[in-house]
Structure formats: structure tokens, C-alpha cells
Amino acid sequence: MTVNVGIIGTSWWADAMYLPALDTHPHGKVTAICGRNRQAAQEIADRWHIPQVFTDYAEMIERGGVDAVIVSTPNDTHHDIVLKALDARKHILCEKPLALNYTQAKQMADLADERGVKNLVPFTYRHMPTNRYLKELIDGDYIGKPYHLNLRYNASYGRNTNYVWRFDVSKAGAGAVGDIGSHFLSLAYWFFGDVTSVSASLSRHVQRTTHTPSGEPYPIADDLAMLMLDFANGAQGFVQASTISHEPTSYGHTHHLELHGSEGTLYSFIDWEKTQRITGARADEPGGFQELPIPDSVWGTVRRDTVVNTYKDVFRTQDFMAREFVTAIAEDQPLAPDFQEGAKIQRLIDAAVKSHAERRWVDVEEIQ
Secondary structure, eight states: OOEEEEEEOOSHHIIIIIHHHHHTOSSEEEEEEEOSSHHHHHHHHHHHTOSEEESOHHHHHHHSOOSEEEEOSOHHHHHHHHHHHHHTTOEEEEOSSOSSSHHHHHHHHHHHHHHTOOEEOOOGGGGSHHHHHHHHHHHTTSSOSEEEEEEEEEEOGGGOOSOOGGGBHHHHSSSHHHHTHHHHHHHHHHHHOOEEEEEEEEEOOSOOOSBOTTSOBOOBOOSEEEEEEEETTSOEEEEEEESSOOOOSSSSEEEEEEEEESSEEEEEEEOSSSOEEEEEEETTSSSSOEEOOOOHHHHTTOOOSSHHHHHHHHHHHSSSTHHHHHHHHHHTOOOSSOHHHHHHHHHHHHHHHHHHHHTSOEEGGGOO
16 A cells, blocks of 8 residues: 655654654655745755655645645644644644644644544654653563652753744744753653643843844743653652753754652763763662663664764654654554653643733642
């Protein structure tokens, strides 16, 4: 079975991640691309041998002959594009965060279920070898009953003072808490389960430009988010999402994960250079912290020399994210994280925004 895929969006992400991943997929074929700038879309189409170019996503969905759609556009466009694709009963992969707010995200998730189509939200870091092995260890009772976690995502792209739509509330919905915070909220949920309440502090440290390139003022979003979480299982958590950290690495990011429980502790560190390491200590075993090598079964065939090469190979050669999406369509397999999970994470983002605005703990059930 061949799955004809249409990509909406001509960003570097689509060009670097989705198109290389699907170029070698045995069942997937990108047959259409859509972008507001026809020249930019045509250049990508020529480079990847995509036969159809559109500037109107509705036209592509209706007339492009595609079975599935990948939505790789700014957050404020997700809702309308996804609803149009769902009306046409297309399978959909939509970038995170799923929408501008939980109301939109829940509508998208429920309609996807009603239409019976495959749907996926690509929380990228869930698929990295370190995090998949952490999940195996947690599920294998390495830490026992979960007590608390501390997840810190440090990035530096927010130090740029120029206008970037990711810091425009009207286009992004939220700043750091939604952009990179959504990744680690997804990990927190994956590791420890449902979150029942949130307390958050969101801040703006960088004095960025106050107007869009067209001269319009815009609501400036947070560049640093700190969240405390209460989990349904009684555990607690802390998630930090910083876009303003000085991280002098080739990728400009570092990931720090700490997980504690009744039987032990797990640490994970990725420097986005050459280090992607897990250490652990069991309460009933002497000797302190030990490195826990990631098994070959988790690595698979990806390169291990640099983190960036691992990252590229995971998504371009293994069945994760876009490749997994197409395989699930071709072979009728389940997908996760789906839109319902994407809506759950959107609910946590909304709870964090509300918590900061009202300076209080917010029960997740308050967000409707």
C-alpha cells in the first residue's frame, strides 16, 4: 500500500525532518506540498521531487489526492487546517502544541476519534534512546513507587531579541511553556501518569522587540517557565523550560532529567554534543550511582557518535514520528502520542498560564 502524503508548511523543520524521513519510507510518498510562498514551496518540491505545489491548504486537501496530511505550520493555524483535513477524513500528523488552547485541542482530538483517522502529535524527545530506556526502567520498577521528578530543558534561542512568532501570544498561544515546555510535560505524563494540578511562574527576561515586522504591536510571551506538578499517583514534579540559557553547544540545548522513587533514582543528561547518558542507583544495592548503558535493542541502527546524528537517524531511518505515522496508516497500527494526549498536554499548558495569571495552584479539571 502506498500512502500519499501532503505536507503543509515549508519551514526548515519540514525540510530537515519530515521530507528526509519519508523519502526512503517503503509505503510513504510525498505527493504534494503547500506553502504561502509559492517560490519557497516550489524550491522544496524541486529538491525532493514532489509533483504538486499548492499555496492554499484547502485546495491541497480537496484536490491533491492525498491520504494523509502533515501540519508543520505556526500554532495559530493548526485548528483550522486540522478541522478541514478531518472533514475530508484525512489521516493527520500535527505539530505540537496541538492548538492555541485546550478548547481547540479537545475539539480536534474528539473529531479525529469520530472520523476514525490515524492521528499523531510529534513530541520528538519521547523517541530519543535515552528517554525510551528511562521509560523501560521506570516500567520495570527500577525506581519503585514514583516520588518526584525534576525535568529541565535549557535552550538559548530566546536570547535573540528580534521578532519571532514563537514569542507572540496571538500566534503561539504561549511562549516557552508551550514551545519546549510541552515536550517535557509530555515526558512527565509519559513517565508518571496524569497530572491533577499545576502551579507555574512564567517570566520574560529578554527585552525583545515590541512590534512585528509589519509594525504592529503584539502580546509578548514568556521566555522562561517553571512549573510544579501534582500527579494522580501522589508523586510531585518540577518542569523548567528555559529559552534564555547560555548553552554553548552546537545545538544550543541541554536536557537534565531526574526521577526518584521508593526503590531508587535515575538521572539522564544530554548535552547535544556527544553525551547522552543515564546513571542510576538502587536503594537496595551498594556502590552509589552506576552508569546504565543504553541497550543495543534501544539504540537500533542509529549512530551514537554525536547526539545530533542520533537524533537525525532516529527520525529519518527508524519507525518514529513521520515514518511511524505512515506505517500505522499502511498497516492499520495504533499511534501514540495521539491528539487526545496532545489535548492533555495542551490542558496542562493552559493550567500553567492560568496559574501564573492568578498566582495560585490550578486544578487541571478547571480547564474546559
